[in-house]
Amino acid sequence: MISTVRVIGAGRAGSTIAARMAERGLAVKSGREPQADADLVLLAVPDAAIAGVASQVPIGPWVAHVSGATSLRALDPHTRRFSVHPLQTLTRARGPEQLDGAWAAVTAETDEARDAARWLAETLGLHPFDLADADKPLYHAGAAMASNFLVTLHAAAARLLEESHAPPEALIPLMTRTIENGFVLTGPIARGDWSTVEAHLRALEERAPDLVPLYRALADATRP
Numbered sequence: 001m002i003s004t005v006r007v008i009g010a011g012r013a014g015s016t017i018a019a020r021m022a023e024r025g026l027a028v029k030s031g032r033e034p035q036a037d038a039d040l041v042l043l044a045v046p047d048a049a050i051a052g053v054a055s056q057v058p059i060g061p062w063v064a065h066v067s068g069a070t071s072l073r074a075l076d077p078h079t080r081r082f083s084v085h086p087l088q089t090l091t092r093a094r095g096p097e098q099l100d101g102a103w104a105a106v107t108a109e110t111d112e113a114r115d116a117a118r119w120l121a122e123t124l125g126l127h128p129f130d131l132a133d134a135d136k137p138l139y140h141a142g143a144a145m146a147s148n149f150l151v152t153l154h155a156a157a158a159r160l161l162e163e164s165h166a167p168p169e170a171l172i173p174l175m176t177r178t179i180e181n182g183f184v185l186t187g188p189i190a191r192g193d194w195s196t197v198e199a200h201l202r203a204l205e206e207r208a209p210d211l212v213p214l215y216r217a218l219a220d221a222t223r224p
Contacts, residue, residue: 014044
């Protein structure tokens with residue numbers, strides 16, 4: 001279906017995707033030039049830049065982006081279009097293997113576009129699922145909560161362990177096991193031990209008062 005791909009954007013997503021497609025035997029062209037010299041022009045640029053770059057690509061090839069929150073309307077005036085969002089956090093410190101086994105949100109307006117999008121997702125080593133264009137912002141909010149806010153929570157928790165002279169690296173096995181256990185809730189809120197929760201809040205008010213609103217909000221969200 002597609003044998004040549006131009007990847008526009010060389011950030012974490014663009015470089016990882018380009019490397020994986022090259023592994024799969026596709027002819028990959030990378031760079032910033034919005035040229036229509038491939039079967040697929042894949043935009044791996046910041047969300048705010050997608051519409052501007054897409055408008056410069058000559059009409060003809062498939063044009064797609066990898067944003068989880070951006071509508072397909074950003075690819076106007078192209079009609080041969082779709083999006084594939086790898087539901088994975090990516091880093092330059094690792095290679096294309098970090099895509100293996102992750103899921104991918106596929107958004108398309110025609111059966112032909114959906115077939116092309118699913119082909120791309122599977123070529124990248126991803127498990128595709130359909131996502132309506134109107135649902136993309138809500139979906140991406142969930143993805144950001146699961147990934148980005150995990151970083152925030154770890155930073156806050158690590159700070160408290162450092163403040164109490166405990167090793168913050170001890171949190172990693174705890175967080176990992178919580179995921180492995182299927183996110184089963186344990187701890188004081190699960191057992192209704194509100195006196196312990198209040199003790200937490202008193203300690204925070206004394207030694208990390210800026211984290212009190214975060215703790216309260218999370219405790220309220222966690223309460224059965």
